[in-house]
Amino acid sequence: MWIDNDDRIMEILDYIEKPSKECFPVTCPICGKREGHLYFHRYMQGNARGGMWTWCSACRHSAHATYRVPKFWENLKDINFAKLASHPDYLEEKKNCIDEWNNKLIFKR
């Protein structure tokens, strides 16, 4: 079960939109545990439109919305678009490679 009624979980976006010292997984804005994750998925190459997911593995808060994906973002090849849903069950399974990918993209920027 995911809890999707607390927008504070979207504060995880700050870690990727602004330069930050913390790498993923980041501190959850709700429970304070370092279990916060984020994934974007660009719908089409070269297009800013995509989806964003933020979630915490500890307190199970999550958010999903359509989003203007940052320019530097590249979809992670391991993620099967067909398996993405509004709740991050599939992303939770892949969180280790997602965190690694985020850190790589942030560092590269």
Ligand SMILES: [Zn+2]
């Ligand atoms: Zn949390």
